[in-house]
Amino acid sequence: xxxxxxxxxxxxxxxxxxxxxxxxxxxxxxxxxxxxxxxxxxxxxxxxxxxxxxxxxxxxxxxxxxxxxxxxxxxxxxxxxxxxxxxxxxxxxxxxxxxxxxxxxxxxxxxxxxxxxxxxxxxxxxxxxxxxxxxxxxxxxxxxxxxxxxxxxxxxxxxxxx
Amino acid sequence: xxxxxxxxxxxxxxxxxxxxxxxxxxxxxxxxxxxxxxxxxxxxxxxxxxxxxxxxxxxxxxxxxxxxxxxxxxxxxxxxxxxxxxxxxxxxxxxxxxxxxxxxxxxxxxxxxxxxxxxxxxxxxxxxxxxxxxxxxxxxxxxxxxxxxxxxxxxxxxxxxx
Numbered sequence: 001x002x003x004x005x006x007x008x009x010x011x012x013x014x015x016x017x018x019x020x021x022x023x024x025x026x027x028x029x030x031x032x033x034x035x036x037x038x039x040x041x042x043x044x045x046x047x048x049x050x051x052x053x054x055x056x057x058x059x060x061x062x063x064x065x066x067x068x069x070x071x072x073x074x075x076x077x078x079x080x081x082x083x084x085x086x087x088x089x090x091x092x093x094x095x096x097x098x099x100x101x102x103x104x105x106x107x108x109x110x111x112x113x114x115x116x117x118x119x120x121x122x123x124x125x126x127x128x129x130x131x132x133x134x135x136x137x138x139x140x141x142x143x144x145x146x147x148x149x150x151x152x153x154x155x156x157x158x159x160x161x162x
Numbered sequence: 163x164x165x166x167x168x169x170x171x172x173x174x175x176x177x178x179x180x181x182x183x184x185x186x187x188x189x190x191x192x193x194x195x196x197x198x199x200x201x202x203x204x205x206x207x208x209x210x211x212x213x214x215x216x217x218x219x220x221x222x223x224x225x226x227x228x229x230x231x232x233x234x235x236x237x238x239x240x241x242x243x244x245x246x247x248x249x250x251x252x253x254x255x256x257x258x259x260x261x262x263x264x265x266x267x268x269x270x271x272x273x274x275x276x277x278x279x280x281x282x283x284x285x286x287x288x289x290x291x292x293x294x295x296x297x298x299x300x301x302x303x304x305x306x307x308x309x310x311x312x313x314x315x316x317x318x319x320x321x322x323x324x
Binding site for chain 1: 294313314320
C-alpha cells in the first residue's frame with residue numbers, strides 16, 4: 001500500500017475552488033483551520049472558474065432573441081468584477097488566519113467541473129477543497145452540482161465542506 | 163458566516179468508513195496524516211457496515227434457488243470474520259502513527275450509504291473520511307458508489323480519498 005501523503009509535510013499544494021457562494025468561503029475556512037498550520041510551507045491555490053461566454057449567454061437564450069455586442073461586453077465586464085470580488089473576499093478570509101501558507105490565485109474559464117478537475121491535475125494538487133452546492137450563478141442554473149462530479153473524477157483527495 | 167470548526171481543537175469526532183478495500187485503508191492513512199496531530203485529543207471512529215442478510219442473499223438470487231439455513235449461517239459467520247479482519251487491519255494502520263487520538267469502533271448493518279449518513283449524524287461527527295470506490299464486496303456489486311451518495315447527503319464535511 002502506497003503511503004498517504006501528509007499535507008503537514010512541506011511543499012504540498014491545496015486547491016480551494018471559490019465562487020460567489022457562502023459555501024465556498026466556508027470551505028476555505030475549513031481548509032485553513034484543518035489542513036494548514038503555522039509551521040507548514042504549503043501553498044493554497046484559490047481557483048475561480050468563469051463561465052465561458054457561450055454558456056452564460058445560452059442560459060438566457062430564447063427564440064428570436066439575439067444579444068448585442070454591448071450586452072456581451074457588459075457581461076464580460078461584470079464577469080471581471082465578479083472574479084475580483086470573489087478573490088478579495090477569499091483573501092479577507094485567509095488574512096484572518098495566522099498562517100504562513102503561500103497564496104496563489106488561478107482563474108479558469110469554461111465548464112466549472114471540467115476546468116476544476118483539469119486544473120487540479122495540471123497543478124499536481126495534493127487536495128481539492130470545495131463547497132457542496134453549485135458553482136457560480138450561471139453554472140448553478142445549468143449544470144447542477146459541480147462538487148458531485150469533482151468528488152468522483154478529480155485525481156486527488158477531495159474535501160466537500162457542507 | 164458561521165466559523166468553520168477546527169479539527170485541531172480538542173474533542174472533535176472524525177468518522178472513517180472502513181471496508182475490505184485498499185481504498186478505505188488509504189483513506190484512514192490520509193486521515194491520520196492530515197486531520198490529526200500528536201497534540202490533539204480527537205476521537206477517530208472506525209465505521210464498518212455489514213450488508214443486511216436480505217441484501218447479501220438477494221445478490222445471488224436466481225429463480226428456483228433457495229438458500230438453506232446452513233448457507234445463511236455460514237454467510238453470517240463469514241460476515242463476522244470480515245468485520246474482525248477489517249477492524250484488525252485498520253488498527254494496524256492506526257498503530258503506525260504516533261498519535262494519541264482515541265480510537266472507537268462502530269459496526270452498522272444495512273444499506274451502507276444510508277447507515278453511514280445516519281451514523282455520522284447520530285454521532286455528531288465533525289468530518290467523514292472515506293475511500294472513493296464501492297463499499298464492501300456485496301454492496302459494491304449492488305449499489306454502485308456509496309461515496310457519491312455520502313458526499314452529497316452526509317451532514318458534515320466529507321473527505322473522499324482517491
